[in-house]
Amino acid sequence: MSEPGPEGRPILEAAGRPGRSIPQVVLTDAEAGAAEFAGSTSRVFNYFTPQKRRNTTYENVTVDVQPDPERYLTQGWIYSFADGTMGYEADWTRMKSSDWHAYRDPNGEWERTFYRHQTRNVHQVQQTMELARTTNVFADWDEKWLEIFAKHVSTWMHPEHGLGMYVFVRAQREAMTNMHNNAISVMAIHKMRAAQDIALLNLEVSQQLPDKFDESVHQEVWMEDPMWQGVRENVERMFVLGDWAEEVFAANIVFEPLVGELFRSGFVMHAAPLQGDYVTPTVIGLIRTEYERDLNATRDMFTLLVEDEEHGEENKQVMQEWLDKWVPLSIKAAQGLEPIWSEPEVQAMSFEESFGQAKSRFEDILSDLGLQLTEELVQK
């Protein structure tokens, strides 16, 4: 055995087997607490203030990863766009903040929690589908419901995909902190997984009932059926916004409660079981659960902005403008869907009841943010 060296004691010569070479294993005694010196106990990321008493894992892996000249970025951004716009600019939204970095995702999503949640959801859907397949429950579906599933439930894959791929994926590029952008990335994937879940349920039904089910009619319905054009217009108009906060607001504060939850919870979740379909509510129920998480993240995002001491009032005014712009579109989209409620053989809830619940939920969300609808919008 070799003599102890200054960095530690070799415990194994790097001899290995003939013709092979392996690195030495050396005991270096470089573990925490092996020596005391200035800074030897400084074992917490200390460059940000945690929201609560201690840094959470989410904060540790998220805060300040996207730097900011307002904090520590002394040399500034070193590349810009052609017009001189920097990599991240506060004026990419009309919202203003005294401290963008105060925001934390209340769901605390980072990779480990996110993949765990998503895998659980995937397993839940796959188990339900497997059970449905092996017990041949699709054969029990009411024929009318099969048509509704093909023409309407399946069509819902499109707004989910559009919001995920062309609204949230872009919005996650643009906010001023990593906390905002990571939370929006999660929203994007929630939506895309939801869209793919619906598409794969459609595929499953088409494989089980190949002669009775029109698996691709949803594309035509989405593009041409008058019932769906309001929804499509609402979603497409979000594709061309240049303001990331408006995109999140229009999607999660306005569209989702007034249209998304109206259709998913107000129609599918109630109507499907009555037609012999327990599979679809599992898929749609997950979308609802994920929207609740997204809404929490969104509500905290905008609550900070309306409560901002310096800019809160101005932010509220801008949000009111956004309501004036987006609520009519979403109401039109919602009302366009009304005939669907009367299509099932067995009806669970009227459109008026469903829409009433959606509006009530919407008003609660606005109330949380200290916002209210104008009289004109209330009348609608």
Added chain:
Amino acid sequence: MARKSVSKAHAKIQELSWEPTFVEKDPKYKTDYTFKEGGQKDPMKQVLQSYFPMQEEKDHRVYGAVDAAIRGNMWRQVQPRWMEWQKLFLSIIPFPEISAARAMPLLTEAVPNPEIHNGLAFQMIDEVRHSTIQMNLKREYMRNYIDPAGFDITEKAFSNNYAGTIGRQFGEGFTTGDALTACNIYLQVVAETAFTNTLFVAMPSEAAANGDYLLPTVFLSVQSDESRHMNNGYGTLLMALANDENKDLIERDLIYSIWNQHAVVDAAIGTIIDYGSKDRRKDRDSYAEMWKRWYYDDYYRSYLVPLEKYGLKVPHDVVEDAWRRISDDFYHHHVAQFFATGWPVNYWRIDPMTDEDFEWFENKYPGWYDKFGKWWEHYSSLSEPNGHNPIAFENTGYVYPHRCWSCMVPCLIREDTIMDYVDGQWRTYCHKWCHWQDTVAYREEYKGRPTPAMGKMTGKREWESLYHGWDLADIQHDLGYVRSDGKTLVPQPHVQFEQDKMWTTDHCKGIEFQSPNVLLNEMSDEEREKHMEEYKQGFTINDTL
């Protein structure tokens, strides 16, 4: 999900997208490239329902290894020399990772191919995974390694340090400027397809040889996602190549990306692998040998060159110039010497080289000792505070370098330095290709065609100019690189842990710091020419101090 099912599922999800009719598309992120509709398929057939369980399984392996490292007390056998360089590396890399996530909408807006968009969305969330899993790895190092100082200030230090800024362009370059230049060529075709091999494959093997098996666990897990990203890049590149109008732009962007990333990544990773290791077996690969294998043979010869048949103009001379800097011109050895010269404004320690290291370097890089041996002997003799200044301020003969305006690594191969008057100031460049980046590539036209989408080089690009005329101790306080007692420095030119061997701000008081670029711009024309002529001749290290 069975493979057959995945194929069917992937075919099905192609029904999700549509062409909007209520609005006109007006991409926020512009490109000078032009595309025809449709085109490339996604051979990886990515579907979220098979993706998540696969990723969770990878996570189980990673976090199982983290638990094992903690319970088995891996840090009893990690080399401090290695762990210290992780304070630098792991402060930088989460930002490029998250920037890659942010870059994806540049392509979803610019490339008319929904099948590729689907792959880009997977890449977006992969990159969130990479960034946060790497931050968590760093937190484990901070909690368990003998000296947490430097890890504890990690993202702040990344933001205000010269080396952090060098690394930052490997991130900002993904998200700004021309959408195709940034996200396709710079990120996917070069960074992910070429340099993740040295970053995420070569480095883990060196980590393991230094007692650190957590870095290999995390980074090989990260690397396993990269093949999907390379695939995204390849599909988009082939779409771009299908239009002859794009070929000059692709050539420009390959030159810029290959050269800039060579300058940046090889500077950091070459130094970390060769100077951060205690494994001096003669048959372990040097960084140059790794580069030859992973970059020259695997990427350049096996990936890029075959694309010539599709009309790709491969910048062979740029690849050869990069290889020459590594194999013949001691590029990353100069960088290591510079990092060690600058130790008082780092946030990590740099271990002196020993006779065993010298022997290994001379064996791997013949001629190394004549160029660097004497200086590292001086570094070693000046490593403990003993009434002298930090090495940068002692008379070793070393001349503090000018910084390259483009790559922001200093102009270390002195004879290659180019000085030019650009945009109203005198600038220095480390090589003709870096000069080309600023004066040709990052401009409003290229080969006579307007390039209105091309980005701009901005910011305070010479770090030293922030502190011109400051007292060194004041700089250290301003940066926050001072430990909890208010005076012991975070950086040390050694890996000894006795308090009385640690440098403090008291040792640095009264030393004035200067910016070479500020001084250069203050010189008369005659002085400047003479200065540059002498600079390019290099320096001689004194035999004695």
